[in-house]
Amino acid sequence: MEVLTVNDLWVKYYTISGIVSAVSGVSFKLRKSEMLAIVGESGSGKSTLGLALLNMVPKPGRIERGEVILDGVNILKSSPREIMKIRGSRISMVFQDPFTTLDPLRKIVDQFEEFLIEHGVDKTRARSIIKEYLEAVGLPERVMYSYPHQLSGGQKQRVSIAMAIALNPQVVVADEPTTALDVIVQKQIMDLVDSIKEKYKSSIVLITHDLALALERADTVMVMYGGNIMEYAGKTELYGNMKHPYTRGLFEALPRILQKTLPKSLPGNPPDLRYPPPGCVFHPRCEFAMEKCKSEKPPLIEVSKDHIVACHLYG
Amino acid sequence: MMRAQSIFTILKNKYISTGLIIVLVFVFMAILADIISLYSPVDPAGPPLQPPSRDYFMGTDNLGRDVFSRIVYGSRIMLMIVAIAVAMSGAIGTMLGLISGYLGGLLDRVLSFIMDSIYAFPSLILAISLSVALGASPINAAIAIAVVYVPTYFRMVRGQVLSIKNETYIEMAKALGLPSIRIVLKHILPHVTRTLMVVFSMNSADAILTEAALSFMGLTVQPPTPDWGFDLYKGRGFILLGYWWIMLFPGLSIPLLAVGFALISEGVSTLITARKR
Amino acid sequence: MSTIVELLDVVMDFETSSLGRKQKVRAVDRVSLRINKGEIYGLVGESGSGKSTLGRVSLRLYKPVKGKVIFENKDITYLPERVIRPLRREMQLIPQDPYGAINPAQTIGEALIEPLQVHFNTSKEEAFNRACRALEEVGLIPPEDFMDRRPMELSGGQLQRAVIARAMILRPKYIVADEPTSNLDASIRTSVIKLLLDFREKYDQSILFITHDIALLSLIANRIGVMYLAQLVEEGSVEQVIKEPLHPYTKALLSAIPLISSQIGLEKVYLKGEIGDPANPPRGCRLHPRCPLVLEECKSREPPLIEVGNGRSVKCWLYYK
Numbered sequence: 001m002e003v004l005t006v007n008d009l010w011v012k013y014y015t016i017s018g019i020v021s022a023v024s025g026v027s028f029k030l031r032k033s034e035m036l037a038i039v040g041e042s043g044s045g046k047s048t049l050g051l052a053l054l055n056m057v058p059k060p061g062r063i064e065r066g067e068v069i070l071d072g073v074n075i076l077k078s079s080p081r082e083i084m085k086i087r088g089s090r091i092s093m094v095f096q097d098p099f100t101t102l103d104p105l106r107k108i109v110d111q112f113e114e115f116l117i118e119h120g121v122d123k124t125r126a127r128s129i130i131k132e133y134l135e136a137v138g139l140p141e142r143v144m145y146s147y148p149h150q151l152s153g154g155q156k157q158r159v160s161i162a163m164a165i166a167l168n169p170q171v172v173v174a175d176e177p178t179t180a181l182d183v184i185v186q187k188q189i190m191d192l193v194d195s196i197k198e199k200y201k202s203s204i205v206l207i208t209h210d211l212a213l214a215l216e217r218a219d220t221v222m223v224m225y226g227g228n229i230m231e232y233a234g235k236t237e238l239y240g241n242m243k244h245p246y247t248r249g250l251f252e253a254l255p256r257i258l259q260k261t262l263p264k265s266l267p268g269n270p271p272d273l274r275y276p277p278p279g280c281v282f283h284p285r286c287e288f289a290m291e292k293c294k295s296e297k298p299p300l301i302e303v304s305k306d307h308i309v310a311c312h313l314y315g
Numbered sequence: 316m317m318r319a320q321s322i323f324t325i326l327k328n329k330y331i332s333t334g335l336i337i338v339l340v341f342v343f344m345a346i347l348a349d350i351i352s353l354y355s356p357v358d359p360a361g362p363p364l365q366p367p368s369r370d371y372f373m374g375t376d377n378l379g380r381d382v383f384s385r386i387v388y389g390s391r392i393m394l395m396i397v398a399i400a401v402a403m404s405g406a407i408g409t410m411l412g413l414i415s416g417y418l419g420g421l422l423d424r425v426l427s428f429i430m431d432s433i434y435a436f437p438s439l440i441l442a443i444s445l446s447v448a449l450g451a452s453p454i455n456a457a458i459a460i461a462v463v464y465v466p467t468y469f470r471m472v473r474g475q476v477l478s479i480k481n482e483t484y485i486e487m488a489k490a491l492g493l494p495s496i497r498i499v500l501k502h503i504l505p506h507v508t509r510t511l512m513v514v515f516s517m518n519s520a521d522a523i524l525t526e527a528a529l530s531f532m533g534l535t536v537q538p539p540t541p542d543w544g545f546d547l548y549k550g551r552g553f554i555l556l557g558y559w560w561i562m563l564f565p566g567l568s569i570p571l572l573a574v575g576f577a578l579i580s581e582g583v584s585t586l587i588t589a590r591k592r
Numbered sequence: 593m594s595t596i597v598e599l600l601d602v603v604m605d606f607e608t609s610s611l612g613r614k615q616k617v618r619a620v621d622r623v624s625l626r627i628n629k630g631e632i633y634g635l636v637g638e639s640g641s642g643k644s645t646l647g648r649v650s651l652r653l654y655k656p657v658k659g660k661v662i663f664e665n666k667d668i669t670y671l672p673e674r675v676i677r678p679l680r681r682e683m684q685l686i687p688q689d690p691y692g693a694i695n696p697a698q699t700i701g702e703a704l705i706e707p708l709q710v711h712f713n714t715s716k717e718e719a720f721n722r723a724c725r726a727l728e729e730v731g732l733i734p735p736e737d738f739m740d741r742r743p744m745e746l747s748g749g750q751l752q753r754a755v756i757a758r759a760m761i762l763r764p765k766y767i768v769a770d771e772p773t774s775n776l777d778a779s780i781r782t783s784v785i786k787l788l789l790d791f792r793e794k795y796d797q798s799i800l801f802i803t804h805d806i807a808l809l810s811l812i813a814n815r816i817g818v819m820y821l822a823q824l825v826e827e828g829s830v831e832q833v834i835k836e837p838l839h840p841y842t843k844a845l846l847s848a849i850p851l852i853s854s855q856i857g858l859e860k861v862y863l864k865g866e867i868g869d870p871a872n873p874p875r876g877c878r879l880h881p882r883c884p885l886v887l888e889e890c891k892s893r894e895p896p897l898i899e900v901g902n903g904r905s906v907k908c909w910l911y912y913k
Binding site for chain 3: 489491
């Protein structure tokens with residue numbers, strides 16, 4: 001059953017120096033208690049896509065076209081009032097930087113309570129929800145009365161996660177939730193995200209630059225480049241059967257432990273999305289690029305069940 | 316370094332352009348005083364206490380001198396004292412701020428203590444006592460004003476140096492073995508200049524008022540040399556007799572010039588914050 | 593084997609003050625380390641482990657509170673900056689964030705020419721030519737296109753190359769690379785690493801490579817040192833440390849790498865909680881509040897750095913005989 005459906009989504013930023021095509025025609029479906037990892041490097045449009053899922057693309061960005069259907073409702077068409085209600089209660093977001101998402105001058109309990117009350121929870125119930133969810137993310141009760149600066153980076157991220165799941169939303173979008181954290185804490189937080197997915201049956205969109213993390217944790221992986229989907233498949237299918245040259249390039253760029261050869265790297269630099277290359281956006285860096293790739297944008301091709309690739313090699 | 320486009324954006328700022336026009340009018344007046352003024356500023360130009368008319372369009376004073384000519388020549392003294400004072404305090408304050416902030420340690424503590432002591436003093440009282448102690452002359456007045464404003468530059472520059480000092484490129488410059496003097500002058504100072512511009516123009520506005528106060532008390536030039544503050548002082552006795560023009564025009568020039576500088580400062584500071592975003 | 597840099601019992605303190613309360617933080621606590629000529633020494637640890645501070649002490653960018661810094665058999669610990677300055681040609685730093693590394697008011701060309709003129713009094717023309725060659729060497733081609741650009745006008749990967757070109761222009765013998773690729777995209781990281789390795793080969797350099805990425809170190813380092821809360825907790829050759837980690841913390845680091853950790857047959861260790869506050873480190877072994885293998889002794893007594901043979905040492909009571 002689909003919880004979230006995205007159809008042909010286009011997002012552009014109208015900056016002084018030009019129009020940036022951040023997301024170009026992205027579609028996908030998210031099932032209940034599925035974890036979808038959106039993998040991409042800087043400038044791939046993954047973060048913009050994440051924001052668009054909550055209809056909160058900042059200016060000068062604009063959602064040009066497309067639908068984001070949550071529970072049968074296209075939230076891109078909802079009024080600002082309805083959107084405010086939906087955000088946090090039916091779809092919520094965890095940001096990369098746990099150091100800036102919390103108000104430094106207010107105690108955790110006050111921020112958390114305000115958020116719940118704004119979503120129509122009464123005060124006594126708010127307290128019990130706060131207690132319940134801080135416990136669920138593995139924080140001691142005293143954290144309630146702490147200020148953000150008294151908490152470590154991992155603890156702050158746990159607080160953000162607790163707030164994101166407190167109203168039991170169907171979808172949690174996590175934008176690089178562990179990038180600012182050290183490896184060991186990163187693992188702890190990802191274990192927590194896993195357990196939350198199991199316990200609350202939430203669907204999770206994990207936005208990350210780390211293909212290894214995606215292949216380890218997610219159910220489905222979507223690889224983005226230059227605002228376009230390059231490949232989309234279940235984790236096991238993708239791991240065993242990578243098709244797109246970009247996905248393979250990313251995978252080969254991961255260091256293998258103790259091998260005496262360095263991982264490979266892709267030539268060139270990410271595209272300037274004010275002037276995206278014609279045809280396939282990846283063609284200037286692709287070792288298999290053909291004439292066709294320079295002029296014709298490859299369609300999304302289903303190479304096997306639920307495995308989609310945008311590449312002329314498989315056309 | 317400054318490109319045509321950036322000059323255009325600077326001039327497009329209404330505060331800056333208005334302020335610049337005001338200041339430039341006075342500057343040209345000072346430079347072209349001999350051409351603009353119709354009469355000598357020190358010799359009688361006609362009968363005393365003439366109201367503004369076609370011949371004396373700001374009137375004449377009790378000694379028959381043309382008020383407009385005195386304003387024109389007075390701007391010379393005013394701008395000269397202010398320029399010298401601001402240049403001196405700016406140079407000394409910036410230099411000490413750079414040294415103090417970059418080297419830190421005991422020297423920094425001692426300098427900061429001295430500067431804070433000066434800063435804590437009411438500036439006008441300090442300027443007056445200094446110029447009394449040094450003796451009444453334009454240069455001494457400039458020195459007195461300079462001393463009062465050194466801490467303003469010192470504190471601003473030192474604060475900026477302390478934050479820039481922690482940038483990676485300063486560490487890199489050290490790692491490359493660049494001498495400290497070079498690091499301070501080439502890698503820190505250029506990043507202070509923008510804020511320095513704001514303080515500079517703000518400070519000029521302030522210095523004008525201080526200079527006016529000093530000359531009001533006769534601590535700058537000797538009569539009959541024209542000077543706005545002193546003319547203001549002399550004019551105050553005549554206002555009750557109905558000869559308002561003797562006092563009005565110097566009294567208007569002083570705040571007008573100060574406002575000119577203040578506008579520039581305001582404009583530059585809004586430009587800087589806008590660019591940071 | 594001769595040594596290029598040796599650190600002996602180095603202690604480094606920082607004073608921090610929050611709300612007027614001054615606090616002493618010991619960022620490096622009695623660490624000794626030797627870097628051999630031609631070697632890549634990998635220093636790994638989490639943020640707050642003191643690894644970057646140690647790297648900067650080894651360049652004498654910081655003066656240690658105690659201990660010695662020996663560079664090419666010369667004690668440089670207490671030399672004044674004026675005397676060290678000519679030595680700085682021999683040692684260089686490559687920082688993590690390329691966008692902070694070059695003065696934003698300078699052009700790439702100016703940044704490259706400056707050290708040449710300061711150290712060798714090179715003529716303007718000669719310095720310009722050498723700067724161009726340096727840019728070519730790091731693959732910024734054609735160099736004329738980059739000389740007049742400012743740091744913000746380059747992509748992260750290009751700028752890190754320019755930073756490397758600048759660090760290498762004085763032909764240093766010893767490089768401290770402090771997370772040189774962590775701010776770069778995965779697809780271009782390797783090319784930057786390769787660049788560093790090429791330079792090492794060509795100019796016979798020794799590198800102290802600081803990173804949190806132990807998988808990357810396993811590919812490039814000769815020896816590895818692991819730091820936790822200001823102390824060195826394990827040291828050994830790369831094969832030993834990665835294949836057979838001894839310290840529970842090293843095991844935990846290896847267990848936490850996504851995907852890879854499941855591929856190597858390794859005893860998994862999971863730690864509770866997070867790295868403590870360096871201002872108030874735990875008594876006894878600093879890892880003990882988080883360590884699943886904790887012994888009674890760990891809580892009260894700090895373990896010594898125990899030599900276990902083959903140039904390996906580990907700071908853990910489990911290996912004390």
